[in-house]
Structure formats: structure tokens, C-alpha cells
Amino acid sequence: MYNKHDPPPRTQTSETVVLSSSGSEKVDYFDGVFCYLNKMLMEEDDLTNKPCMFIDSLALQATERSFYDVLVYNPPETEPLEIYDSAVLCDDFNRLSIQYKSRSSSLPGLITDGKPVKKRRKKVVEMVDPTELLMQCGEAMANGDTTETVQLLKMIRKDSSPLGNSSRRMAHYFANAIEARLCGTGPELYRAFSSTSAAQILKSYKAYITACPFHRMSNIFANKSIAKLANTTNKLHIIDFGILYGFQWPCIIQGLSLRPGGPPKLRITGIDLPQPGLRPSQRVEETGRRLIKYAKRFNVPFEYRAIAKTWENVKIEDLDIDPEEMLVVNSVYRMRNVLDETVVENRPRDSVLKFIRKLKPDMFVHGVLNGTYNATYFHTRFRQAVLHFTTLFDMFEATVEHDDEDRKLFERDVFGRDIMNVVACEGRSRVERPEMYRKWEMRNLKAGFVQLELDSDILNEVRAKVERQYHKDFVVHEDNNWMLQGWKGRVLYALSLWKPGNCS
Structure with missing residues (x-):
């Protein structure tokens, strides 16, 4: 609960995406996320009978084994x-x-890293x-x-x-x-x-995004950066690695509808993990149907393509790239679920980044959960x-x-x-394998990306919103062109913008 000396949380207000060349608007229509979520909970009765898209798909991924593992019966490293x-x-x-x-009493001395360890009792x-x-x-x-x-x-x-x-x-x-x-x-x-039903999880998620600024501010910064980049384009294609229920996109759809001269043609390719059963792409397709309805509501010309695959198995031909479109690749807080080189020899995280680099996007929006709990040693x-x-x-x-x-x-x-x-x-x-944002920075650079400067106006706006509308212990900082968000000085989330370098 709030300390009695702290200001109470403020009600979220209607705000709009930055669309003008000056970037001076201070609103972002984030209430669109709440409307979108409320509409799902009120109108989709079957959500009470469906498992959460994210949990169910990750649980399926956690049961998979590579073909090589099956052939040689090579178990994962155990403690x-x-x-x-x-x-x-x-x-x-x-x-x-x-x-x-x-x-x-009958167990021998245990082995750790090849050396016997004497059993020792520590006074409790x-x-x-x-x-x-x-x-x-x-x-x-x-x-x-x-x-x-x-x-x-x-x-x-x-x-x-x-x-x-x-x-x-x-x-x-x-x-x-x-x-x-x-x-x-x-x-x-x-x-x-x-x-756990999708309806329960989504209801609790609504409470989370109301109390904590992390996802809201990430969406504001990412969407305003995308909108500023696409300010004059007539065609915008966003490829979202980890789209889930599509909560990032109602804000930008609503904002694009107000662009002087009319909105561009918006195309979103939603990529997420396959679900169990005979229709692996069903829930990714359902996300598209919701976004289509939202785009119709605001008269934004819109197309959607659903892809249900693990990130490292997506192919260029799956994406229907149009060279006349402005291309943005977006992946916010989901790369942590891609297995790393300690588990799979072909380095899937680096493979995904190199694949995104080959797409030659005009911008790659990369958000990471800043975590240090991915060590092999227990x-x-x-x-x-x-x-x-x-x-x-x-x-x-x-x-x-x-x-x-x-x-x-x-x-x-x-x-x-x-x-x-x-x-x-x-x-x-x-499957929960977060890394520090500095390590992701090294991965991105190695994959051939060049980091873009953060827009100081957008960053200052995000910082002001957090200071004005949330608990005093939430923090927003900038470090080497990463926007950092945290609590009481501990960095929890980091977001950055990239483009392909000139290397082949």
C-alpha cells in the first residue's frame, strides 16, 4: 500500500501518439489498451475456458526436445x-x-565441477x-x-x-x-x-499495468518512436516477434487515425509460439481479428498476418516483405524465452538477431527484461x-x-x-532466461546492428509521466541510448532502437 506521505496513483487519461514532425504532442491514447482489454473480457466468453496464450505456449515449448537429443538420448545438464x-x-x-x-549417511561426497565436495553442516x-x-x-x-x-x-x-x-x-x-x-x-x-484461464490472467494483468508504468511507458516510447519514423510514409509494416494479445498496437492505431492527410496503410505481422493441438496458429489469428476490428473503428486501412512458430524457425518467405513499405521489427520483453547457447549449440538468440538484420528494417525496437538470473550454476x-x-x-x-x-x-x-x-x-x-541489457547490446552489435540515439523529447515525456502519475520509487533513466525503468534503483526493463549496419 502507499505510504501516507506518497501521492495516490492517478487515473489513466486519454493520450495520443506523437505524429507531427515537431514531436510536441504529450498524449498517447494509452486508455485504448484498457478499452481493448475490457472489450475482450466482456465480449469473449470463451476466454474463461481457454488457457493463457503466453503460459500455454511456453509450457509447450518447455516440453520440446530437439531431434538430436532424441537420437543420442542426451539429457540436459543436471545439478x-x-x-x-x-x-x-x-x-x-x-x-x-x-x-x-x-x-x-550412505551417499558419497557429491561432485561439483569435477571436484569432490565434502559434506558440511552449517548451523541453522x-x-x-x-x-x-x-x-x-x-x-x-x-x-x-x-x-x-x-x-x-x-x-x-x-x-x-x-x-x-x-x-x-x-x-x-x-x-x-x-x-x-x-x-x-x-x-x-x-x-x-x-x-489458469485467459480471462483470469488478463484481469490480473489489467491491475498490473494500472499500478506499474513499465509496459505503458515501453509502449509509449516504442510507439512514438515508430510514429515519428513513419511520419510521412504511406505504407507501414510492423513485424512483432512475440505479439501475444497485441496490447501494444491499439495506441498506435488510434494515433495514426489522426495523422494529417489520413493514416498510412498499416500491416502487422504477428509472430508467436504455436499452441498445443491441431490449430497451432489459432490464438495468434484471434489477436489479428481483434486488431482488425479496432482498426475499422478508427478507419485505419489494416492487414494482419499470423505466424505461429518459434522465432528461430521463421523464414523470410513467411513475411511477404514489400520494398515499398517502411519496415519496423518489434520485440519487447520476449527474447528472454528464446533458448541460449548453453542449451542449444546453434545459438538461437544470435540466429534470430541475424535474421532480423537480413530483413533490413528501417528500425528494430528491442525491449529486454534486465535480469541476472540466467546463470548455469544454480x-x-x-x-x-x-x-x-x-x-x-x-x-x-x-x-x-x-x-x-x-x-x-x-x-x-x-x-x-x-x-x-x-x-x-x-x-x-x-524457458525464463533473461540477460542484462549490456549483454543484449553486445549481441545486437555482433549481429550487425547500429544503435540509434534515443529521442530526448520522448524520453523526457516518459520520465515526466512516471514522476507525475506513479509512485515516487519508480525510476526512468538513460544509459548509452537505452531507456531504463526500475524500482528503487534496480533496473528491471531496458528498451533501445537499432538499424542494420552497412556490413554484409
Whole structure:
């Protein structure tokens, strides 16, 4: 909840996309996102019977194995604990505790990075700080000390709850993930999140974007940058890697409708992961139908193409590139789900970037979740994940009422889902793999991109909106042509603009 000395959150107002050459407008029509979302929830009854597009597709991706893996039966790298117990599927935590205690005396010294590690017992200190307990538990698990892990987990359980304060809520979801890792059930429990209905997730997402500026400000900056670039073009083609429900585009459609001389012909190619079943592109196509209706409402000539593939499998011929169109490629906060070179030898992240470079877009809009919890070594990844999610839960504690049901749902089915994947899944099953924005910068440069300067007017407008309309601890900064957003000094999201360089 808000501190009594802080200003209350303000109601979102109608704002419009920058379209004039001066770039002086200060409005962005972000309420179009709320109208678009409300229309979905009110008119599409089947959303209550459908799983969330994002969760379901990622869960499917987490179950896939490459053809090479199938041929040679080469399992993903496992941590020391799973070497001994990867086949154990326990029915309950108490049985797991008894089982491990009965075996602990007969296990040899565990092997980490090729060297034997002596089993060591660390005195468990009685304390009530769940974050410190989590850190101790993660260290014990990384060292293969199952007895201490179990004892610490019991202590965490006693002092954590999905209804407690921010640290206790976070500890609850980490405890679930730790237990799943001990049991070897992480991938199954992660896939189980796909049973949550799309309607529930979207309702909770509405609460999230109301309380937190990250997605709104990313959309404002990206859309205004695109609109300024396309100010005089008659044809604009946007290729969106990771379109999901298309929430970024109602704002720009509404803004383009007001352009002097009329809007350009707008074409959006929406790319997202295939869904399970016989119609892998169904939900990506549904996004297109919603956007078509929205474009008709504002008399914007509009075409949509749906592609349901993993990013690295998209081909140029899939995209129907027209050299007369201004081409923009957009990927905001979804590249983290593309597997990296620690899992797949052909470096799919670099392959996707090189493919985008071959398209020769007039602009590549790249937004990244700035995360440090993608380390191969479990203890490092666990510690960084605790720090990251501490920030997220603290942010929600300060900006949303304690008993808000949508906040509880978002924490359970979004934060809790991601924690489960980061802590309890390995190999291809771990699809949450964020990297620091500086590492993405190196990847982009290596792929042949040149970074564009940020528009200072748009950046200052974003910063002013955050200072005026949101909690005082949200921050907007600029670093080497990256727009950074965060909470209490910790950078959570970064966005930048690129174009292909002259190299072949």
C-alpha cells in the first residue's frame, strides 16, 4: 500500500501518439489498451475456458526436445541433487524428508565441477527473515546438503504465506519451487500453470499495468518512436516477434487515425509460439481479428498476418516483405524465452538477431527484461532470482492494496510461475532466461546492428509521466541510448532502437 506521505496513483487519461514532425504532442491514447482489454473480457466468453496464450505456449515449448537429443538420448545438464534423485517423484514433502534422511549417511561426497565436495553442516540460525532463510536454503541445495535444505525449507514454510507481507509472499512461492526441485516435479508443476484461464490472467494483468508504468511507458516510447519514423510514409509494416494479445498496437492505431492527410496503410505481422493441438496458429489469428476490428473503428486501412512458430524457425518467405513499405521489427520483453547457447549449440538468440538484420528494417525496437538470473550454476541463479523478485513483490506491496484479489492472482500465476521455472527447471524446460541489457547490446552489435540515439523529447515525456502519475520509487533513466525503468534503483526493463549496419 502507499505510504501516507506518497501521492495516490492517478487515473489513466486519454493520450495520443506523437505524429507531427515537431514531436510536441504529450498524449498517447494509452486508455485504448484498457478499452481493448475490457472489450475482450466482456465480449469473449470463451476466454474463461481457454488457457493463457503466453503460459500455454511456453509450457509447450518447455516440453520440446530437439531431434538430436532424441537420437543420442542426451539429457540436459543436471545439478548434483538431481544426479542421484532425478527419477524420484514424491507424493508429499514429508515423505521426501524421510526418504532423504534415510539415505544421507550412505551417499558419497557429491561432485561439483569435477571436484569432490565434502559434506558440511552449517548451523541453522533461528531467524524470522524469510529472505535470509531463502539464501541459506539455496546455498544448501547447491551444495547438495539435502538434510539442511529440508530443515531450512520447513522454517521457511512456517514464516511464509501468499497472504503475508511482500517478503513472506515471495518466500511462499520460492518454497513451492524449492520443494518441486527436490521432488523433481518442476517441469510438471510449471506446465500446470497453463490451466489458469485467459480471462483470469488478463484481469490480473489489467491491475498490473494500472499500478506499474513499465509496459505503458515501453509502449509509449516504442510507439512514438515508430510514429515519428513513419511520419510521412504511406505504407507501414510492423513485424512483432512475440505479439501475444497485441496490447501494444491499439495506441498506435488510434494515433495514426489522426495523422494529417489520413493514416498510412498499416500491416502487422504477428509472430508467436504455436499452441498445443491441431490449430497451432489459432490464438495468434484471434489477436489479428481483434486488431482488425479496432482498426475499422478508427478507419485505419489494416492487414494482419499470423505466424505461429518459434522465432528461430521463421523464414523470410513467411513475411511477404514489400520494398515499398517502411519496415519496423518489434520485440519487447520476449527474447528472454528464446533458448541460449548453453542449451542449444546453434545459438538461437544470435540466429534470430541475424535474421532480423537480413530483413533490413528501417528500425528494430528491442525491449529486454534486465535480469541476472540466467546463470548455469544454480546457487548464483537462485541468489539473483531472489533479489529480482524481492524487488517485484516490494513494488506490488507499495502500489496495490494488500487484499486486492487481482494482485494475489498475478503474484500466484505470473510471479509464482516464473519462480517455479527459474528454480525448479533445467535444460530446455527452463524457458525464463533473461540477460542484462549490456549483454543484449553486445549481441545486437555482433549481429550487425547500429544503435540509434534515443529521442530526448520522448524520453523526457516518459520520465515526466512516471514522476507525475506513479509512485515516487519508480525510476526512468538513460544509459548509452537505452531507456531504463526500475524500482528503487534496480533496473528491471531496458528498451533501445537499432538499424542494420552497412556490413554484409
